[in-house]
Amino acid sequence: MRTSTNPELTAAWATVPDVATAQERYTEAVRLRHSFPSGATPAAALASVQDEAIATLTATGKWPADFAKRAAKAHAEALVWEAEATALRRAEDMLKFAAEDARDSMAPDVLAYLGGRLDEILTSAKDASAALGDVTTADEAIDAGGDALDAWRRLTGLVADLRNVRAAQWDVLRSVSYSDEQARMRNWMAEGHGEVRGVRLDDVPEHVKGAVRNQSYGPAQLVWLAHSGAAYVPTSFDDLEAHVMAATEPISHNDSGPLYDYSPRVTPEPAPTPSRVYAHSNMPLIDKSKERGVKPKPNAVISDRDEATTVF
Template structure:
């Protein structure tokens, strides 16, 4: 059963009642198995009865008259003990699998909770950072004192929360992914993916990218994330993969060095040209029971000769 000392991950799982219930059932199965009395298998129990009978014969020269009764009793008790022991072991394994499966099924809810926690942390960090002013180090906060020092202490606590949220995020994503996907995630993590979206990695300050790659954050990076509005927790492996693809989409450039614009162009519809009506044109008379329709209005004249190639072009 997966266990963790990460308070953010523990709190996240605690928000899902199904997971808490499955965990309780599994822990009860473990307790029952460990508290179960010691015993012997039927083979060992019968061997013990046989050894006792042989020892009696050796010492007294007489065979035990209660051998059959003793053997039957030992066998019956050992069969019951073995059956219960196996049942408890199977129950533990089954409930462990059920608890793990429940965690995997409910992982999107946990990741959504972690995303909400990240938003809370960064909102608080954004508010606290306004009191820092030009302070960028702990020594500077101590020298400044007052609101700046209080803000630094507040940001230090939020920095610990940020680290726990990120660790919990990757713990959950790894637990619900296949081996091949886990390998891809390790590559993405090494490049700094999975922490911001809507921003290309090349557009992120180098010190922030270094922190995302190593997951070793400082207050400066926490403040940047708080003001960027781009930090997030992926809701699934597919969500993470989509954001990786979007942030690494190649950019094409024109010959002048500017990014190429492939936005669709809207071409206006051309004004239709009215049909040409010549003097010899007539209006079709389809219904002979009706009066002959008036001739159409002439808007063109027949040419005296065929147009030449030069006139066409």
């Protein structure tokens, strides 16, 4: 975990005691490893004793009588040194992982704290802007004096707090994201995403989008955020991504004219039309072994034909 001089980030992490404790343990492991004296491995220690014995034999023609004792002592001391050095390296790696795991698991709490701080800053900025009236620059505030000058001073102090909250926000999001997610966040920041929600970027003033891209907030941008109600701190990478997708989802248009409802329509069943019976009609004869049925009563007549007209 990196140390930070950002007071908002330091205060945010301080709200999570487990993270602070894990960081302290890791820092102590780093200190112990760096202060541990240098030494030789068992193989290197034995090689040193062997080289000295060979040099003595070469110079005097005699082999050192205490070679075995010296070799055993050097090897034993090197084993002890190597064991502790290895243990300190493992301790540093394990405590670093534990500290990073604690930081990652508690990141939503830290981002939620930063979101609360942002709300406090915006509320104070809204009050200060009301006292400013038509004052929009430092020179105008000096000329106005009184309440306007005090409000301008409060507003400029809040700008510094806002910048720290935003820097802390991105620091936490980067630290808990993978490299590909970090690359996407850089692109989103360059486009102006990640600090306003509920509005499309096209509806955000250009000077506010520029402040997001360059992290260069000033009083004017703070006042706009305070009154817009759109500023927020993402609670996670997924939360950030969801808001970016919502802000960039294309608006659909119907280029084919009005929409028509082609769903099936249910119509009442038509009443049956009675059969037409003429004077010459008879009951059908189905079985010749039987007599034909009673002749039906006529209910229709054959219309007269139109007179034929001969055209010469």
